[in-house]
Amino acid sequence: MSRNLGIVTEFEIDSASIFNMDTLEAVTQIKVMKNPTDVDVTNDFSKAVVTSSETNELQLIDLTTSPLQIIDTQSIPAKAYVTITPNNKYAILTGGPDSTFTLSYDIENKTILSELPNVSESSAISPNGTILTISNKQDNGAIKQLNINDNGLLIDEQYTISSGGNIANNIIFSPDAKFAFISNTSTRSIGIVSTINPHRIGLVNAFPLTSQPQGIVMSADGKTLYVYTDFTIDIFTFDSSRVSLTLERRIAHGLRAVGFFGGRRIVLNSNNDRLFLTAGVTLNAFTTAGEKLGTIPDIRALGGMAVPTPNYFSRAYVPPQLNNFLDLIKKWLGQEK
Secondary structure: OOOOEEEEEEHHHOEEEEEEOOOOEEEEEEEOOOOEEEEEEOOOOOEEEEEEOOOOEEEEEEOOOOOOEEEEEEEOOOOOEEEEOOOOOEEEEEOOOOOOOEEEEEOOOOEEEEEEOOOOOEEEEOOOOEEEEEEOOOOOOEEEEEEEOOOOOEEEEEEEEEOOOOOEEEEEEOOOOOEEEEEEOOOOEEEEEEOOOOOOOEEEEEEEOOOOEEEEEEOOOOOEEEEEEOOEEEEEEEEOOOOEEEEEEEEEOOOOOOOOOOOOOEEEOOOOOEEEEEEOOEEEEEEOOOOEEEEOOOOOOOOOEEOOOOOOOOOOOOOHHHHHHHHHHHHHOOOOO
């Protein structure tokens, strides 16, 4: 499927819908378990993992079939948020503030592999297997470090650092995996953690916001951070040498933001020129300059959202510009007719 597609859970109507980020249209819908809360997709947009806050289940969806098909359903301890590893092999599920688990799920073999007693509400995974999870219930804004080995087993590194604020709700890695960014709702701030050395991660800086963050996303070049707050889209440039954020623009979005801890509320398209935000039950499109393009019809987008993310650390990933150049070389060498 195209990299210009995304998927969103529809909490109120027990569904998940695929949408086209170019045409701003709903493409197809599938009925899932009751009250789907979160979703993530593999980098090739071939499979999605959906979780529920009502039935305590995960479901694996085959996105390559028409109609879409649920190909596995597993019971899990409680409501969960989901992140798929960059190699597309495993899904990491974090249990939210009212539960005490983090578990790994083997996507190919459709098996739950391991579980840790870890209070966590959201997670991010770097290509080297470092997992950072948010813990608010016990630590009021701590970041816990886990790891996942080649067999999909979780390892507790027994290491906790500050998120740079209180009541964190989202965490992401920079594309080069050297930094992690955490949005903190209570203190209205963005924390920056250095992950250059995965054995010595630590909080480096924190930057204030004017209102509570709902979600964060970073451009593919790692130079721009977009923060979706209650009232605005805040656009920052990131200086990795100084580990600093500079506010370039603050745009009033005019949306009714409703928080879902852990679920992705804001994503970028593959061209990095459009932002998609969920608010209330609407899915809204903006340019990265802040111009509203419209609301995608026929979607009641109360829940998590996901788009395919190129794995910049995989040898299988070739940037589009380089791919075109390689095609020209092949033709010149006579390898492609």
